[in-house]
Amino acid sequence: MMKIRxxxxxxxxxxRKELRYLLQSFDDVQVVGEAENALEAMxxxxxxxxxxxxxxxxxxxxxxxxxxxxxxxxxxxxAVIFTTAHEEYAFDAFSVHAYDYLLKPVxxxxxxxALQMVRERKKMDCPTPRVTTPLKxxxxxxxxxxxxxxxxxxxxxxxxxxxIYISTDKDNVYVKTETESYLTRFTLRELExxxxxxxxxxTHRCYLVNIRKMRALIPxxxxxxxxxVQDKEKSEVPVSRTQARQLKEILGx
Numbered sequence: 001m002m003k004i005r006x007x008x009x010x011x012x013x014x015x016r017k018e019l020r021y022l023l024q025s026f027d028d029v030q031v032v033g034e035a036e037n038a039l040e041a042m043x044x045x046x047x048x049x050x051x052x053x054x055x056x057x058x059x060x061x062x063x064x065x066x067x068x069x070x071x072x073x074x075x076x077x078x079a080v081i082f083t084t085a086h087e088e089y090a091f092d093a094f095s096v097h098a099y100d101y102l103l104k105p106v107x108x109x110x111x112x113x114a115l116q117m118v119r120e121r122k123k124m125d126c127p128t129p130r131v132t133t134p135l136k137x138x139x140x141x142x143x144x145x146x147x148x149x150x151x152x153x154x155x156x157x158x159x160x161x162x163x164i165y166i167s168t169d170k171d172n173v174y175v176k177t178e179t180e181s182y183l184t185r186f187t188l189r190e191l192e193x194x195x196x197x198x199x200x201x202x203t204h205r206c207y208l209v210n211i212r213k214m215r216a217l218i219p220x221x222x223x224x225x226x227x228x229v230q231d232k233e234k235s236e237v238p239v240s241r242t243q244a245r246q247l248k249e250i251l252g253x
Contacts, residue, residue, distance in 0.1 A: 004118055005049065009031040009041045009064070010056040013238055015104065019054055019083065022111055029115065038062035045071070050078040052118050057084045057093070065089065068096040070074070080116045081239035090155040091148040091185060100145065101157070117145060144194045149175050156182055160199065164231045165222050166208040201247060203227060203239040217251065 006029055008016045013155060016034050018019045023029045033048060035041035037059050045053075053071075057064035064082060071077045080110045082093045100114035146157040168188050175182045175214045184191075192200065192208055204210050215227035223241040228234055239247055 002028070003030040004028055004051045004115065005029065006031045007035065007041065007044060007048075007050045007053045007078070009035045009038070009053060009059075011059045011069070012056075015056065019106070022106060022108065025108065026112075026115060028119070030080060038064070038067040041067060042070070043076065045074075045228055052079040052099070052115075054081050054083050057082060057086065057089050065096060068093070068098060079116050081118075088155055090157055091150075094144070094146070094148050103236050143196065144191070147175055147184060147191070148251060149184040149229075151180070151182050158194055160210075161212075163200075163210050164213045164229050164235070165210060165237055166200075167237075168206045176231060176235070182208050188243070201243075201250065203237055203243055203247065204241070207237050209237055214251075217247070217253070 004026075006023060008019050008031060010016045010019070013036070016036075020031050020034075023031055033044050033050065035044055038061060041053070041055075044050075051113065055064045055068060062070075064084070067081045068082075071080065078100045080096070080097050081100045081102060082089070083102045083104060083106060087103065090101050099117050100110075101158050102110050102114060146159055147163070149156045149158055158175055158177065162177050164178060166173065166175050166184075166188060168174075173184050173186060173188055173191070186194075188206070188208055192202055195208070199211055200208050201211050209229065213230045214227050215234075216231050217239070218226045218228065218236075220226050220238075223244060225239040225244050225247070227237045227239055227247075228236055
């Protein structure tokens with residue numbers, strides 16, 4: 001069994017002890033380091049290969065978000081899972097490609113979900129192939145496990161399966177669930193790139209729709225269609241003529 005090699009970074013010793021105790025219940029996890037600040041963590045990371053870092057945010061000096069941003073510039077960085085008592089940093093956390101955002105006290109089930117993402121997506125202890133010629137690489141865009149959005153001054157974390165559709169209105173992008181509409185800072189293009197293409201389809205330049213939430217496809221005019229979706233309002237979402245054929249193929253009609 002390949003071990004998940006973990007580093008715990010928190011300025012409070014009791015918090016590190018609690019994390020270490022929680023991780024003992026996972027046979028494939030090995031805690032191989034602790035640090036009480038970001039500078040100490042950087043020194044360890046430069047000398048030891050870690051699979052995952054459990055990272056606090058509020059620390060003296062360099063905070064957890066800043067450390068994660070620095071790590072994202074490294075080749076093959078360790079996965080970052082934030083562990084914090086504060087909800088308000090969630091958007092910033094996912095903007096630096098965090099694997100998950102766990103609120104203290106961490107529930108064992110949430111820890112299992114976070115570790116499963118590491119198991120599935122991180123090639124643990126495998127050397128990165130050497131690149132012999134300079135290559136221009138696209139940014140590493142990990143699939144979104146949650147979509148950070150804003151409502152009444154709070155950051156709401158929306159799971160993709162909760163989304164009915166996503167739409168743009170001028171410069172704003174809104175995530176629509178069954179009963180609510182939330183503002184997000186992601187662009188529609190970014191969300192299309194980072195959500196499962198088997199579940200989400202771009203029906204129109206202004207709409208990205210969860211295929212599993214579609215309930216009816218109605219011909220409109222001039223080759224366009226309207227999709228009725230499964231929210232409280234039974235909203236109708238436009239399907240452009242250029243996208244209609246592909247959508248019908250996906251639906252098998």
